[in-house]
Amino acid sequence: MSAEQFGDMRTEYSKALVAVGEENPNVVVLGADTTDSLKTANFGKKFPERFFNVGIAEANLVSVAAGLAYSGKTAFASTYAIFLPGRCVDQIRNAIAYPSPGDKKGLNVKLVVSHGGLSVGADGGSHQQVEDIAIMRAIPNMRVLVPSDSTTVSKLTWIISQQYGPFYMRMARSKTPIVHNESQEFQIGKGIVLQDGSDCTVAACGITVKIALDAADLLKQEGISCRVIDCFSVKPIDKELLEKAARETGSIVTCEEHNVMGGFGSSVAEVVSESYPVPIRRIGVQDKFGESARDNEIPQLFEKHGITSINIANSVKEVRGKKP
Amino acid sequence: MGLNYYQIKRKVLKARKLVIQGTSTAGSGHPGGSFSMAEILGCLFYKHLRYDPKNPSWEDRDKLILSKGHASPGLFSNMATAGYFDPDDVLTLRKFGSKLQGHPDLKCPGVEFCGGSLGIGLSYSIGNALAARIDGKDQRIYTIVGDGESDEGQVWEAAMTAAKYKIDNMTVFLDRNFIQQDSYTEKIMPLDEELLGNDLSEMWKDASRWKTGDKWRSFGWNVIEIDGHRVEQISDAIRRANQTKGLPSIIIARTIKGKGVEHMEDNPQWHGKAPKPEMVPIIEDELESQFMIAPSIIAGDMSNLDKEVKRCADGRADYIHLDVMDGQFVPNKTFDHTKIKELRPLTLIPFDTHLMINDPVKHVRDYIDAGSDIITVHAEVCDESSFGEISDMLHSNQVGIGLAINPDTELPEWCYKFVESLDQIIIMSVIPGKSGQKFIESTHEKTKRIAKDLREHKFEGYIEADGGVNLENIGACFEDGARAFVGGSAIIGQNDVRMIIKEFRNQVLESRRKLLIKKAHELGGTELVNSWIDLHVVGEKKDKLVQIAKEFGFQ
Structure with missing residues (x-):
């Protein structure tokens, strides 16, 4: 790519969520007082009855999402990386990854976080989650995605909304260089x-x-x-x-x-x-x-x-x- | 499915026995917390919860979420009793390859939540309730949270969330048994008030110290506080919670950990320990020996029966015996269904209506409508056909079915056709007609004989001793096989009804302890007697048992 282009992962996530929500009435979105930051609030404006902001209560966020998923919803729960794997590994493991109805593996919850890694920047070391990939990939039934740019985020949001089961997707906070063309195809499990x-x-x-x-x-x-x-x-x-x-x-x-x-x-x-x-x-x-x-x-x-x-x-x- | 009071109690008994068998075979598990919620699960499974055991994933079912997942033996045993799977499967509890894991698990069809890690279930229930709301489903979520579990901060995150979203399609129970793994809750992390000393009954007795309800009220919840072992209170609380719109409801059920087995009751040791196999037959006999005390209000002030009903309620009677006399079947006349209808709103305590009237089949409908929980008719004025009609009518109205015989009457041959569905058999120990008569001694032999006969015919109800029962003979009546006791002047004629009922209970307990000590001796001699006695570490039970063992020459 010649002139470097940048994209914002959270913006693409938000846009994709709204589009997914339009197509699939079973999609619900949950946030924990970071819905402006994650831009999931846009989904809430469009579909208020399918959007839940549970406040600064991440354990609750994860478990309410699990309950919605058990009752047949496709639940996206989002906040910063440091507050999900970093805070709720018990709920993620026991309420989402472990419960396996019938032949399925885990419940249909998508944990999509921003602020993964060092690139969080100014908030400091307390907020720079550098352990989440290790934590999440050690949990059976959990799949872990780390998109490289905003194009990938958009495509993966669609893909995980259509594939049953628990996913963890880690986005970065800042605007990031675009590395993929719009035409790039993505497949879970394929580099x-x-x-x-x-x-x-x-x-x-x-x-x-x-x-x-x-x-x-x-x-x-x-x-x-x-x-x-x-x-x-x-x-x-x-x-x-x-x-x-x-x-x-x-x-x-x-x-x-x-x-x-x-x-x-x-x-x-x-x-x-x-x-x-x-x-x-x-x-x-x-x-x-x-x-x-x-x-x-x-x-x-x-x-x-x-x-x-x-x-x-x-x-x-x-x-x-x-x-x- | 909507069973009557007695049927629910029998199912609860079955489930309790399965808990003992399951945990004992597994060699580990949590009987204490299974027993504290036993009646709650009984009311849910056999009256309120809508489900289909043959189609566990039926879309419109209600969902039961056991947040205090360690009490899974209680859940599994009720699922077995309700027909989800064979009761023998409970013996695979905690074993390799079993669907019955150490904690509730979706591996077992019908289980709705993987519990065990505490504090999660309420949030999860909210998720399910929200989904039902989005889908416009008439579906209810029932959740059981533990009091020890309430140490978890997430419970209170969920409490706020349910209030914010006005979750009113969910009914939550707090199993308030005052015990968690290490010790009493009020020592580890008080929900009410810190407990000084070791007498848990202090917390139980003193309602002014209960603050848990205030906590939930301040979080914006509708709070209903009940005695969590009383089927009638649980059922009523569920009805009230389910009718409450616009805010979430929690039923704070004060319970006794290990309820039903004396050595487990209020004993923190039995939070997570299984009974030894050699103790199982003794425990089963103990569970089989649950009993009820029913004051008969006609022995009181007939001009003020309202007051007598209230005295029974304050006295914590198990149910209230109502002697209806028509002046024909018996010479006296007391009251009829109109009086019962008037009394009904005064208490939730079950009404044990004893019809000493001619032609009961013509009148039963009135007594059902008046709010009786069980109706007993006399064998002397029924035949197979009229009793069959009565039985059908009571059954379809979820009212208990009883049959009574006079001192000079034997059980009629036709009654054996109904015996498996009978809830109660009253063996009159006085000539019916008026209160204050002396107990006819030959009734002891008669009751023993009938009890044996009924056992052989798979009778699962209560034998009720009625007439002249007092503190002196109640123990002997228990030994005869009676498990329900009507107290006339011996209870209602006393000033302090609560105290006298307690003494009645203590007398029966004394007899029951004797029965169990004898059983232990029969099974394992002095050694088993001593091990049995040693289990009783809370309160003064142990001293009493030692005394009994000495009396029998077992020590």
Whole structure:
């Protein structure tokens, strides 16, 4: 993409929700005093009888959503990442993921959060959820999506409204660069190869996909051909695509704005080490907490945690050297 | 399905026995909290809840959500009793591969909520209630929350949410049994007031200390406070809650943890412990020996029966015995259905109408309409055909069915055709007609004989001793097999009805303890007698049992 374009994930989520709600009268939306921020209030304006703001009571939010879902509704519950997996893992596990009516797995609740990861910025380390991917992917029946841009958010909102079962979708707070064309197709459990390459693979999720693409550009100037994969579907993860990447490119670097422990990088390492072991390097938060950074300082915050295109590029060079 | 008072009680008994069998076989589980809510579940499953056990996912069913999920043995046992699955399945409780998990689980068709992690169920119920509202369904959500569970902050998040959304298609019960896992609730996290000392009865007795209702009222709820073991109060509370529009309703049911088994009652140890298998037959006998005290108001001031009914209610009678005499079947005349209709609004306590009249089949309708909970007619003035008619009429009106015999009458042959559906058999121990007569001693032998005979014919109702029952002979009447006791002048003739009813109860309890000690001895000698006695750690029960064992020479 030439001139960089930005999109707002929450705006696209909101628009998609209203459209989904128009098509499917079974869709209900719940919020917890962040409905202006998440822009889910727009759904409420359009469908007041299907919109519930339960106040600053996230455990209640999750469990009311579970009850609606048990009675046949498709429930979207949204607030900030730090207040859902970060606060309500019990309710998410026991009220949504565990209860399995008949042959179904879990209840039909979609937990869609914004403010995932370090890019929350100014609110500080207390609000920068860097553990949610690890928490959510450890829960059976839960699927975990980390969209890379606002286009993905819109498409995934439609997809999860149509697929039965619990989903966790993690959006970023700030406006994010657009990496996908409108025509891009998405499928749960399938990664997207954004750029082909043969020397190494960079697999990323969320807003770090753009950083990965930048790294690939840098490496190209040095004659290194990098394959870049958007793994927006962290669970289920695209085992086939990753195994192929391991076999064909011989090394993998992962990237995420999340703790490297238990997060996206871990899940790639799990898959690859079992199917086609190759050297792996995980870029991400190195088991630390974040801190405040205003919007224009977020690159500095990322740099402090090593989440930069330069660091990815260096890591690629390093893992390539370790190939057997 | 709408069963009568007695039928509900029998189902509750069956379910309690299954709880004991299930937890004992599993070797773990929560009998205490299953028993505190036993009557609540009984009223729901057999009167108010709309469901189809053969089609558990019937779209328009009501939903029962057991938020205090650890009491799952109580839920499963009632589901078995209600026909969702074979009662023998309860023996798979907590076992590998069973649909009956340690906590309620959707794995078992008919269970509506995966409970266990406390504090979630009320929010979940609100979700279900909102869905029913969106869909315009006439569907009710019933939820049972524990008092220990109310420590969870989420309960109060949900309390606010239900008020905000005016959730009136949901009826919540608080099973207020005053005990949580570690100890008494009022020691761990008081809902009313901190309990100093160890006497829980202090909290029970003193209504001025109850503040839980105020908490819910201040959250914007309609609060109904009841004795959660009284079927008539529970049923009435459900009706009132279900009629309340525009705000959510909670029924605060004061209950006794472990209710029905003396050593479990009010004993925190039985929150989450299963009875040992060797104790099961003794516990079953104890459960089978539930009893009721029914004052007969004609022994009081006939010119002011209103007052007598109120005295019975204040005295916590189990039901009120109403002797209707027509001056023909018996020489005396008392009152008729018009009087009963007048008395009915004074109390919820069941009316045990004893018709000592000729041609009862002609009059039964009036006594149903007057608000009787059970109607007993005399065998001397019925035959198979007229009793059949009476029985059908009572059955279809959810009124209990009783048959009475005079001292010189035996059970007629035709009555065995009805015996399985009879709720009560009155064996008169005085010649009916007036109060104040002396108990006819030969009734003891007669009752024993009839009780044995009825057991063989699968009679599941109560044998009621009526006439001359007093503190001296009530224990013997219990030993004979009577489980309901009409007290005339011995109760109503006394100043303090509450005190005398309590003494009546204590006498029966004493007899019951003897019965159980004998049973223990029969099953396991002195060793089992001692283990049985050692279970009774709360209050003075243990001393009394030791005394009995010594009297019998078992110690």
